[in-house]
Amino acid sequence: MRLAFLGSGAAFSQERYNGAVVVDGRILLDGGAPLLPHMHRLGIDPGAVQLLFLTHFHGDHLLGLPPFVLHHALVSQTPLTVIGPAGVEKVLETLFGLCWGEEWEAEFRGRFALRYLEAEAAGEVDGVRYETVRLDHGRRGCTGYRLHLADRVLAYAGDTEMTPPLEQLVAGADIVITEATGPGHPHTHTGWEEAEALAVRHPGTRFLFNHVYAGELTGAVHDLDVVDV
Numbered sequence: 008m009r010l011a012f013l014g015s016g017a018a019f020s021q022e023r024y025n026g027a028v029v030v031d032g033r034i035l036l037d038g039g040a041p042l043l044p045h046m047h048r049l050g051i052d053p054g055a056v057q058l059l060f061l062t063h064f065h066g067d068h069l070l071g072l073p074p075f076v077l078h079h080a081l082v083s084q085t086p087l088t089v090i091g092p093a094g095v096e097k098v099l100e101t102l103f104g105l106c107w108g109e110e111w112e113a114e115f116r117g118r119f120a121l122r123y124l125e126a127e128a129a130g131e132v133d134g135v136r137y138e139t140v141r142l143d144h145g146r147r148g149c150t151g152y153r154l155h156l157a158d159r160v161l162a163y164a165g166d167t168e169m170t171p172p173l174e175q176l177v178a179g180a181d182i183v184i185t186e187a188t189g190p191g192h193p194h195t196h197t198g199w200e201e202a203e204a205l206a207v208r209h210p211g212t213r214f215l216f217n218h219v220y221a222g223e224l225t226g227a228v229h230d231l232d233v234v235d236v
Contacts, residue, residue: 054083
């Protein structure tokens, strides 16, 4: 499994870009900005990314998507399926309409196959089986995913506090991508010490920490890292 970290930072990090991960060149986990230039730098074809799992609607997880969908519409014209929390179609269509005005609905939207699916407790899309866990983050929460890829489970947390649902998400997973925003107890996020303790409690799992505000943490990824696991 190849994981390409287009960004690894927190929402207002000055050292790192917003979070987004490409899995095996075809699955996108969240869509923080920027997407297209970083895909190009890593040799990833944006048109080959046809499946997006979106954890929640905070800006640092979705503001890279308007240029990405425009590339799908005007360049690759390949299909895109978006799986996300309840209301995902309304939120993203509103965002794309704000970015591209009347041309989005009148012209761009019809140039490629774009479909939205609200994430279920368990499901399968384009051959990828998944389960979801509702994580604690802010007022609306966050949808964590467990993706079954070949014979392994990749757990992706998006943003979350260190609460029991996160333990449920990572239990038995082979690879975990979860956040470690900063020391102590960052508001509605996971702290460094909490993330490290989580990894200790699950010794058979490979942990990769992201959503880092500043500084360095053992086990954390960096922007434009490509990790084979």
